[in-house]
Amino acid sequence: MSRDSVIDTRTGDAPPTASSPDAAAVERAVGEIRAALDDKGWVTDPAALDSWLVDSRGIYHGKCLGMARPASTAEVAAVMRIAYEAGIPVVPQGGNTGRVGGSTPDGSGRMLLINLSRMNKVRAIDAANDTMTVEAGCILKSLQDEAAAADRLFPLSLGAEGTCQIGGNLASNAGGINVVRYGNARELVLGLEVVLPDGRVWDGLTGLRKNNTGYDMKHLFLGSEGTLGIITGAVLKLFPRPRTRATALVALSDLDAALTLLADAKAKGGGALTSFELMPGFALDWAEKLVEGARAPFEQTYDWTVLLEFAGGEAVEAALQTLLEEAFEAERIVDAVIAQSEDQRGQLWFLREAIVDAQNREGAQIKHDISVPVSAIPDFIRRAAEAVERVQPGTRPYPFGHVGDGNIHYNLSQPEDMDGETFKARAPDLHRAVHDIVHDLKGSISAEHGIGRSKRDELTRYKSAVELDIMRQVKRALDPKGLMNPGALLPEA
Amino acid sequence: MSRDSVIDTRTGDAPPTASSPDAAAVERAVGEIRAALDDKGWVTDPAALDSWLVDSRGIYHGKCLGMARPASTAEVAAVMRIAYEAGIPVVPQGGNTGRVGGSTPDGSGRMLLINLSRMNKVRAIDAANDTMTVEAGCILKSLQDEAAAADRLFPLSLGAEGTCQIGGNLASNAGGINVVRYGNARELVLGLEVVLPDGRVWDGLTGLRKNNTGYDMKHLFLGSEGTLGIITGAVLKLFPRPRTRATALVALSDLDAALTLLADAKAKGGGALTSFELMPGFALDWAEKLVEGARAPFEQTYDWTVLLEFAGGEAVEAALQTLLEEAFEAERIVDAVIAQSEDQRGQLWFLREAIVDAQNREGAQIKHDISVPVSAIPDFIRRAAEAVERVQPGTRPYPFGHVGDGNIHYNLSQPEDMDGETFKARAPDLHRAVHDIVHDLKGSISAEHGIGRSKRDELTRYKSAVELDIMRQVKRALDPKGLMNPGALLPEA
Numbered sequence: 014m015s016r017d018s019v020i021d022t023r024t025g026d027a028p029p030t031a032s033s034p035d036a037a038a039v040e041r042a043v044g045e046i047r048a049a050l051d052d053k054g055w056v057t058d059p060a061a062l063d064s065w066l067v068d069s070r071g072i073y074h075g076k077c078l079g080m081a082r083p084a085s086t087a088e089v090a091a092v093m094r095i096a097y098e099a100g101i102p103v104v105p106q107g108g109n110t111g112r113v114g115g116s117t118p119d120g121s122g123r124m125l126l127i128n129l130s131r132m133n134k135v136r137a138i139d140a141a142n143d144t145m146t147v148e149a150g151c152i153l154k155s156l157q158d159e160a161a162a163a164d165r166l167f168p169l170s171l172g173a174e175g176t177c178q179i180g181g182n183l184a185s186n187a188g189g190i191n192v193v194r195y196g197n198a199r200e201l202v203l204g205l206e207v208v209l210p211d212g213r214v215w216d217g218l219t220g221l222r223k224n225n226t227g228y229d230m231k232h233l234f235l236g237s238e239g240t241l242g243i244i245t246g247a248v249l250k251l252f253p254r255p256r257t258r259a260t261a262l263v264a265l266s267d268l269d270a271a272l273t274l275l276a277d278a279k280a281k282g283g284g285a286l287t288s289f290e291l292m293p294g295f296a297l298d299w300a301e302k303l304v305e306g307a308r309a310p311f312e313q314t315y316d317w318t319v320l321l322e323f324a325g326g327e328a329v330e331a332a333l334q335t336l337l338e339e340a341f342e343a344e345r346i347v348d349a350v351i352a353q354s355e356d357q358r359g360q361l362w363f364l365r366e367a368i369v370d371a372q373n374r375e376g377a378q379i380k381h382d383i384s385v386p387v388s389a390i391p392d393f394i395r396r397a398a399e400a401v402e403r404v405q406p407g408t409r410p411y412p413f414g415h416v417g418d419g420n421i422h423y424n425l426s427q428p429e430d431m432d433g434e435t436f437k438a439r440a441p442d443l444h445r446a447v448h449d450i451v452h453d454l455k456g457s458i459s460a461e462h463g464i465g466r467s468k469r470d471e472l473t474r475y476k477s478a479v480e481l482d483i484m485r486q487v488k489r490a491l492d493p494k495g496l497m498n499p500g501a502l503l504p505e506a
Numbered sequence: 507m508s509r510d511s512v513i514d515t516r517t518g519d520a521p522p523t524a525s526s527p528d529a530a531a532v533e534r535a536v537g538e539i540r541a542a543l544d545d546k547g548w549v550t551d552p553a554a555l556d557s558w559l560v561d562s563r564g565i566y567h568g569k570c571l572g573m574a575r576p577a578s579t580a581e582v583a584a585v586m587r588i589a590y591e592a593g594i595p596v597v598p599q600g601g602n603t604g605r606v607g608g609s610t611p612d613g614s615g616r617m618l619l620i621n622l623s624r625m626n627k628v629r630a631i632d633a634a635n636d637t638m639t640v641e642a643g644c645i646l647k648s649l650q651d652e653a654a655a656a657d658r659l660f661p662l663s664l665g666a667e668g669t670c671q672i673g674g675n676l677a678s679n680a681g682g683i684n685v686v687r688y689g690n691a692r693e694l695v696l697g698l699e700v701v702l703p704d705g706r707v708w709d710g711l712t713g714l715r716k717n718n719t720g721y722d723m724k725h726l727f728l729g730s731e732g733t734l735g736i737i738t739g740a741v742l743k744l745f746p747r748p749r750t751r752a753t754a755l756v757a758l759s760d761l762d763a764a765l766t767l768l769a770d771a772k773a774k775g776g777g778a779l780t781s782f783e784l785m786p787g788f789a790l791d792w793a794e795k796l797v798e799g800a801r802a803p804f805e806q807t808y809d810w811t812v813l814l815e816f817a818g819g820e821a822v823e824a825a826l827q828t829l830l831e832e833a834f835e836a837e838r839i840v841d842a843v844i845a846q847s848e849d850q851r852g853q854l855w856f857l858r859e860a861i862v863d864a865q866n867r868e869g870a871q872i873k874h875d876i877s878v879p880v881s882a883i884p885d886f887i888r889r890a891a892e893a894v895e896r897v898q899p900g901t902r903p904y905p906f907g908h909v910g911d912g913n914i915h916y917n918l919s920q921p922e923d924m925d926g927e928t929f930k931a932r933a934p935d936l937h938r939a940v941h942d943i944v945h946d947l948k949g950s951i952s953a954e955h956g957i958g959r960s961k962r963d964e965l966t967r968y969k970s971a972v973e974l975d976i977m978r979q980v981k982r983a984l985d986p987k988g989l990m991n992p993g994a995l996l997p998e999a
Contacts, residue, residue, distance in 0.1 A: 141880060142879040215976060222877070222912055223953040223954055225956045227977050227996070228730055228734075228980060228981075279745075325777060385714070419714060459717075461718060468719075480723065483708060484721050
């Protein structure tokens with residue numbers, strides 16, 4: 014089960030690593046690694062290391078032999094060769110914004126941290142090919158800006174975009190708010206450059222859209238959370254920049270109407286639907302009450318609302334108008350506001366973000382990052398509500414998120430009259446109840462955030478033995494010494 | 507090098523397979539396999555086998571122990587378990603429409619052919635989730651029809667769609683005419699069911715759009731040409747059915763204008779561009795002259811033409827109109843016809859198909875299925891024309907295809923005054939010249955058709971040693987006995 018919400022240890026788990034080289038060999042290897050890097054390339058000062066040894070939620074605190082900060086692929090390769098020879102386990106790290114402890118070393122102090130921040134160059138932009146070749150340490154936001162400067166869109170967009178790095182986004186197959194149209198991070202990649210566990214470099218930096226010459230190795234490294242190699246570069250897909258956006262907040266007649274409205278929006282939008290965000294009506298009230306500047310635009314509290322957006326040419330405004338008129342007629346929606354300006358659009362999106370803050374201010378929370386087939390969302394929300402009420406009466410479900418992707422952030426707020434810590438102690442049982450329903454509906458217990466260290470043991474419960482076995486076969490083949498991010502993703506056999 | 511165009515052997519290559527069990531063991535295993543299947547499940551009659559032992563181009567003629575025709579995943583698993591135990595190599599086969607000999611057994615007679623044709627059920631359609639769960643033996647066209655019956659689009663579309671099977675499409679990551687909008691076959695899959703080499707079944711039939719719970723194993727099997735396991739089922743993505751299509755044939759001012767027009771079409775179409783097919787102007791004349799019913803609509807022969815199509819809501823007609831007006835003004839195009847009816851649209855697409863037939867009727871051909879970055883297409887076409895003229899003066903290049911995917915069918919017609927067979931004998935040198943330019947432009951020597959048996963040895967020249975090595979590591983991990991389609995895809999170490 015996921016223990017994120019209840020464990021807060023200063024030491025981490027220190028899972029056993031595959032090899033334990035003797036101290037003298039490690040010392041020699043560390044000396045060689047220092048020699049392979051420049052002055053800025055090696056960090057051991059505790060103050061400078063501190064923030065890189067704890068995950069973004071403050072749950073995993075680790076130690077390390079030192080942090081390598083290579084400035085080039087050749088330097089990553091050199092460091093990896095030395096570590097491989099000496100049998101030193103390595104943890105690759107980007108912006109360290111992950112939510113599952115996947116880029117934090119364990120507490121043993123025997124791991125080498127390799128941080129990619131200095132590899133932050135855009136190597137090439139090929140506008141006519143709609144591609145951009147980048148290094149792993151580029152900040153996501155800076156890549157959005159580079160693409161815009163070339164009159165293109167790089168659509169990956171998520172909360173941490175100002176600090177997360179593309180290498181981490183790719184290693185964890187990040188999702189975000191544009192998936193319904195553009196896909197996950199995985200779908201935005203044409204080619205990869207990867208340093209393999211033994212220090213060899215795989216140059217798979219192709220910008221091709223069709224290439225059937227053997228196994229598609231990039232998809233193994235994408236989403237592998239640093240357990241098979243280190244992504245050092247990528248060729249990313251670019252898209253035309255949408256000229257016009259049409260945005261509306263609507264109130265649904267009932268939860269099931271979310272599905273018919275979504276299908277209509279996809280059909281009428283002709284590929285232009287970029288967002289379809291479900292929010293419980295009372296969440297808008299919480300936002301208005303608790304977050305400065307947030308305003309719930311409806312005069313009453315509806316059960317369910319959706320923020321939806323089309324982006325494309327000028328036709329999207331008419332498409333949105335038609336969609337909403339027909340939805341009123343069919344009684345799928347009972348109220349709607351359409352943004353009449355960029356400012357009003359901003360207010361609606363601010364409200365969408367504010368519901369997250371609002372919940373943070375309304376007591377203790379327990380969270381789930383789940384997905385189910387889109388068709389199962391209403392069922393999931395109803396069944397999960399019943400289940401959590403059974404496990405902990407008074408719990409207030411706060412489900413919101415990306416209906417078009419089947420991805421619901423199934424957050425729970427504490428009962429009004431309960432102590433927060435007491436509620437948090439119920440996390441294991443609530444996780445189990447929610448995840449069992451997800452599993453029963455053929456869903457995923459980690460839609461966006463990955464497995465890392467926090468959900469690793471959950472895999473044993475929810476993944477088939479056959480699938481775990483072929484994952485392990487691949488792991489053994491590509492990382493025979495088991496040195497790549499041990500303790501993350503793959504459960505012990 | 508690719509030898510398709512010149513080799514026509516009755517025996518095939520009979521590459522060595524990994525294990526050679528003794529005759530008695532094989533006989534026992536064959537008996538067990540027969541017992542595991544029903545009456546229709548085992549074919550050894552030469553007449554019935556004949557068409558399944560030769561590839562679609564008539565180049566590879568093989569033999570086999572027999573053809574298993576399992577009717578269910580359980581039967582595939584049973585057959586595979588027995589073959590694995592006995593060390594019998596297997597060749598999976600769908601509609602046998604591949605272009606590279608990937609589904610033909612070798613000439614040894616020691617292989618087991620497993621044909622998936624009987625596994626042809628649509629197991630489920632979930633319109634609200636925009637998915638369809640199908641068996642590997644479903645004919646592609648029938649899946650398009652099933653999707654349409656549910657008011658959805660399954661966009662994979664290619665020449666062989668009336669006979670090819672989805673399992674083969676997925677095992678070879680088929681492309682086709684809608685890739686610029688919907689991606690290759692790989693991108694149309696959410697989940698897979700695979701029978702592993704040892705007969706275990708991996709049930710990865712998820713219909714999820716976000717699922718970050720470990721390595722994405724489906725992408726290893728997609729495009730692996732039956733060398734890692736047998737795909738028996740898949741969950742496929744469905745899309746809204748386009749309500750309107752807007753189609754035009756335009757004449758470009760020059761070859762480079764193809765790129766700017768493409769960029770404009772992508773930007774103005776707002777995601778609605780589904781086709782962007784380059785054709786040399788003289789190919790339209792050949793079609794009119796040689797193919798009954800084909801009509802070239804322009805009054806003169808331009809150097810380069812493009813057939814382009816938007817599909818979506820009603821707005822696509824206006825978008826096409828605007829695109830063409832601006833392209834005239836910017837002197838990117840010099841002539842255009844817009845289809846005014848479904849009938850006229852059909853005529854334009856008939857013309858696109860007719861240029862293929864026309865070339866077939868204009869003497870001997872040598873073909874290349876290549877891709878380069880979209881931005882490199884004009885360069886490629888110019889450089890390749892110079893190179894083939896050097897290698898064989900008088901050769902008439904006939905490049906056409908999917909510019910939006912960087913995928914050009916680089917076909918060559920024989921010099922007018924040359925004997926066809928003499929020209930075909932030049933194939934190795936012409937292949938080499940063209941493929942070397944493709945490689946220099948960071949392109950692919952197999953954009954759509956895969957590697958199979960015909961391009962296997964080419965990989966050694968054009969694929970890096972590192973990439974070949976990690977492909978082999980994966981192969982050894984998942985197929986340790988080397989029994990899956992030996993001789994296809996992976997070159998000998």
